[in-house]
Amino acid sequence: MLFLSDEINKTGKQNHSDFDFSFKEDKFPHVITFGEQVLESERTDYNEIFKLVKKSVKKFLGKERTGLGLALSNLPNTIGAYWQLGGNYIVLNETIVGYMRSATHTTKEFNSFLFTILAHEYIHSVGYVDEMEARRMTALVTRMAFGKDHIAARIGSSDLWQLYPSLLLLPSGDGSRMKIINKFDSDATSYIT
Numbered sequence: 001m002l003f004l005s006d007e008i009n010k011t012g013k014q015n016h017s018d019f020d021f022s023f024k025e026d027k028f029p030h031v032i033t034f035g036e037q038v039l040e041s042e043r044t045d046y047n048e049i050f051k052l053v054k055k056s057v058k059k060f061l062g063k064e065r066t067g068l069g070l071a072l073s074n075l076p077n078t079i080g081a082y083w084q085l086g087g088n089y090i091v092l093n094e095t096i097v098g099y100m101r102s103a104t105h106t107t108k109e110f111n112s113f114l115f116t117i118l119a120h121e122y123i124h125s126v127g128y129v130d131e132m133e134a135r136r137m138t139a140l141v142t143r144m145a146f147g148k149d150h151i152a153a154r155i156g157s158s159d160l161w162q163l164y165p166s167l168l169l170l171p172s173g174d175g176s177r178m179k180i181i182n183k184f185d186s187d188a189t190s191y192i193t
């Protein structure tokens with residue numbers, strides 16, 4: 001689950017120590033062009049972005065799983081997305097996704113946001129159940145896939161609510177509505193917006 005961390009609730013500031021981990025980038029080649037065109041695209045293709053998430057996690061963490069689908073729900077504004085342990089769907093906060101589409105300055109930034117939020121949940125689903133570990137792994141994967149200066153790496157190494165504080169002003173839902181978008185991994189038509 002990608003959620004607003006307690007540190008922000010209490011102090012209005014993020015404690016960055018959660019994301020401090022030793023990371024020797026020199027040990028790995030920067031894969032700057034590793035799927036970059038998917039994020040650079042002028043369109044948003046959820047299937048392509050999720051394929052890139054899977055490819056990146058497999059390459060950098062050596063883990064994978066199949067059979068996950070995507071759904072949208074009216075979640076509380078402090079929850080960006082969740083994957084239920086053992087579940088078959090990654091559920092994104094529809095209000096946050098809608099807001100991010102208009103708040104981001106470029107399609108690349110929006111696609112990078114989607115990459116990061118999907119990567120976080122996918123990383124949970126391949127076995128990183130602990131929240132802090134999932135956040136560290138998300139930071140690692142985004143940095144290794146795109147380089148540390150890429151917008152996806154900046155989002156992946158930080159807290160979404162700190163980067164986009166207006167998220168806290170969005171209406172908060174209760175998860176009562178759920179819209180299934182697709183089954184990832186199937187050959188069904190891509191969901192493109």
Ligand SMILES: [Zn+2]
Nearest residue numbers: 001002131134
């Ligand atoms: Zn999480």
